[in-house]
Amino acid sequence: MELYGPQRTRYALVGTGGRAVFFYQAIVKDFRETSELAAFCDVNQTRMNVANKRLAAEGVGPLPTYKAEAFDQMIQEVKPDVVIVTSVDRTHHTYIIRAMELGCDVITEKPMTVDAEKCQEILDAVKRTGKNLRVAFNYRYSPHNTKIRELIMEGTIGDVHSVHFEWLLNTQHGADYFRRWHRDKRNSGGLLVHKSTHHFDLVNFWLGSKPKTVFAMGDLLFYGRENAERRGVTEFYSRAYGSEAAKNDPFALHMEEHEGLKEMYLDAEHEDGYMRDQSVFGDGISIEDTMGVMVRYENRAVLTYSLYAYSPWEGFRVCFNGSKGRIEMNVVEASYVNSGGEQALEGAVIGKKIIVHPMFASPYEAAVEEGKGGHGGGDPVLLNDLFGTPEPDRFKRAASHEDGAMSILTGIAGNRSMATGLPVAIADLVKF
Numbered sequence: 001m002e003l004y005g006p007q008r009t010r011y012a013l014v015g016t017g018g019r020a021v022f023f024y025q026a027i028v029k030d031f032r033e034t035s036e037l038a039a040f041c042d043v044n045q046t047r048m049n050v051a052n053k054r055l056a057a058e059g060v061g062p063l064p065t066y067k068a069e070a071f072d073q074m075i076q077e078v079k080p081d082v083v084i085v086t087s088v089d090r091t092h093h094t095y096i097i098r099a100m101e102l103g104c105d106v107i108t109e110k111p112m113t114v115d116a117e118k119c120q121e122i123l124d125a126v127k128r129t130g131k132n133l134r135v136a137f138n139y140r141y142s143p144h145n146t147k148i149r150e151l152i153m154e155g156t157i158g159d160v161h162s163v164h165f166e167w168l169l170n171t172q173h174g175a176d177y178f179r180r181w182h183r184d185k186r187n188s189g190g191l192l193v194h195k196s197t198h199h200f201d202l203v204n205f206w207l208g209s210k211p212k213t214v215f216a217m218g219d220l221l222f223y224g225r226e227n228a229e230r231r232g233v234t235e236f237y238s239r240a241y242g243s244e245a246a247k248n249d250p251f252a253l254h255m256e257e258h259e260g261l262k263e264m265y266l267d268a269e270h271e272d273g274y275m276r277d278q279s280v281f282g283d284g285i286s287i288e289d290t291m292g293v294m295v296r297y298e299n300r301a302v303l304t305y306s307l308y309a310y311s312p313w314e315g316f317r318v319c320f321n322g323s324k325g326r327i328e329m330n331v332v333e334a335s336y337v338n339s340g341g342e343q344a345l346e347g348a349v350i351g352k353k354i355i356v357h358p359m360f361a362s363p364y365e366a367a368v369e370e371g372k373g374g375h376g377g378g379d380p381v382l383l384n385d386l387f388g389t390p391e392p393d394r395f396k397r398a399a400s401h402e403d404g405a406m407s408i409l410t411g412i413a414g415n416r417s418m419a420t421g422l423p424v425a426i427a428d429l430v431k432f
């Protein structure tokens with residue numbers, strides 16, 4: 001098996017579910033010269049065994065595995081330089097803070113955390129420990145999203161005064177958030193925090209500004225049992241596996257038909273009881289599927305944003321109105337199910353177009369380089385930035401803990417606004 005040298009950065013990974021695969025396979029396949037995996041940590045031994053099985057196929061491992069309660073022991077024994085956090089969102093802050101207290105830097109999957117209190121704890125821990133925290137925002141690195149940043153930086157449309165941003169999740173990918181742990185707002189913060197953190201981060205990145213005031217409305221209007229009953233549905237089930245009713249439901253996920261899902265989740269249920277294939281029309285869903293948000297930024301720009309999770313197609317449309325013109329971008333993305341054997345399709349771009357409308361000249365299409373890999377070519381660039389030898393980046397795409405905080409605070413403020421019916425000031429949520 002592979003032996004690693006001391007010059008490589010050592011990584012321990014906590015949370016070995018679907019998102020973890022993105023990180024650990026990249027390290028062993030593409031970054032062996034600069035990086036090494038030291039250990040896995042999870043609440044579920046079966047999933048850690050699956051991770052080791054996948055590493056074995058690459059000639060690596062097996063790595064030592066630690067249950068979640070032995071996190072401190074793992075740090076003490078394997079002495080990682082960096083901890084990668086890809087656990088359930090509500091637990092991110094626990095591992096981030098403890099890793100930094102034990103002397104490690106951290107890379108966390110988005111969102112950094114799910115509410116203002118946990119966000120404050122993380123910010124305080126960064127200040128207290130002096131450790132480095134990175135948030136893995138891969139959408140910044142997608143060539144078309146970077147191009148928007150470039151156009152705005154170069155003053156193509158002058159000062160940006162307003163942004164209209166519409167994101168569509170379809171009935172495969174969008175529905176998936178309502179099958180798994182994300183459906184409980186306590187776990188994920190809802191889609192305004194879990195999914196929209198990507199989108200709010202992009203706006204912060206594009207504008208080079210920070211959110212100031214947020215107002216939001218949202219509801220559960222399509223998924224959930226009550227909505228299905230209203231549409232005349234009469235057959236219900238709690239989960240797809242073993243259900244006759246699920247066989248006729250196009251929204252059902254049949255894990256036994258996908259080897260990756262089967263070995264990572266179905267075969268692991270006996271340990272923690274987590275069911276990956278819950279009915280999207282069942283009870284117990286506490287997140288919204290239809291949301292609208294308005295945001296005022298520190299540079300006085302205004303964002304109007306919408307997200308809904310039952311669209312016939314997947315992708316987004318965003319328009320920027322400036323003092324010298326307008327930019328329009330339309331992107332169609334491939335649909336996928338996390339861990340369903342389609343990792344290369346995650347965020348893959350089927351079609352994209354950026355049109356610039358100067359104030360007093362003919363519109364033109366902006367050229368965008370073709371990227372390879374997930375998220376429109378952004379994934380390989382992000383991974384090199386994290387684990388390889390990154391080049392100087394005039395766009396400053398690497399996201400710090402403050403970037404991570406500013407993205408989730410828009411969603412956290414949106415949640416509070418939906419609950420109260422009032423606008424929310426970002427300054428009232430946390431102190432930097």
